[in-house]
Amino acid sequence: MRKNHYFIAVPIPIEISEHLAWLQAELKELLPFRSWVHKQDYHITLAFLGEASSVQLEQVKQAMEQIAKSHCSFMLTLDKISTFGNRLAPRILWQGVKEEPKLRKLREDVYHACIDIGFSLDQRPFAPHITIARKWQGETEFALEKIRTMTAGKVENASFLASHIVLYQTHLERVPKYEPLLICPLSQ
Template sequence: MEQHAHFFYALELPGEVKEKLEKTISELQQALPFKKWVHPQDLHITLAFLGNAAAPQIDAANNLIDSALSRKFEFELEIDHLGIFGRKDSPRIFWAGLEESESLTVVREEVFSACISAGFKLETRPFSPHITLARKWTGESSFTYKLLEELNPFKDGKINFYAERVVLYRTHLGKSPKYEPLKIFPLASRPKA
């Protein structure tokens, strides 16, 4: 494993969802001056950020996650709003948010617990599922929440999709796209009715 690589587990977004969000990003870029917009292939929902990690520790987490997720079914999610993290007038992160999902919370808990059991020290902030779209506000005027309401692309149509896979990613700083999938953990298919 790379010496200074960062690793994280995330819920993968299906290709068609990335394509829809790519169109959304193109439209929002015209109106919102953020320094860096996320490459569409890098869009995801972070479940656990590991930082720099040793191969044996990652292997231990992988084994625990593989076992835990083999008993979890794929589930539906809905992207339905926009939000920010950081200062209200100059946000650090601009994101698309998801409708609350018990299934997502359960899968995140499984991944998080597996990482803790493998010896990782993880952030303890409450889980706030989101898809980062852009970073660092660079507007000459202050950011306002009114912009989120006016520009919300989901008020006319939410994006629904099935979450099917958790992925271990490695970050390659300075590249675009910068996240490399290393291991995939498929969720079980729902039984057909």
């Protein structure tokens, strides 16, 4: 039996999700990735928790409510497409988000609250992104610069208001696979 996994993220508003889905449909025709993220599952992860007890989930919910009250909504702007993993056969294809100190501070507060609750979190530097595809399966090498040239200006510089943080539960057998358990609005 699979265990439930949880994460905290900034959701992507529907108008930006629709725009990313349009770009994704174009890319699907050209790029052989094993799986493509459903448009309702687009998000910017702040903390991947993995498994959690009911006590930990209650503590996370309380922490999220306090953190959300202490942060104001802010604008985010999409940047270039990029990858994680081997640059010639990437593990993840993602849409970048331009540097925003308010996002970085929100992530820092969420991250430290989750560490204090007892979660063991990823210690790699925060790289805000929206995953759009996973696991390159091409017979030829992936060419990031070619993809960047092809997609330049299609979604880059699109902006949206980050106004919530969400606790999600993952359901690997469903599409979309992420279920919101708690939505905390940021202060206006």
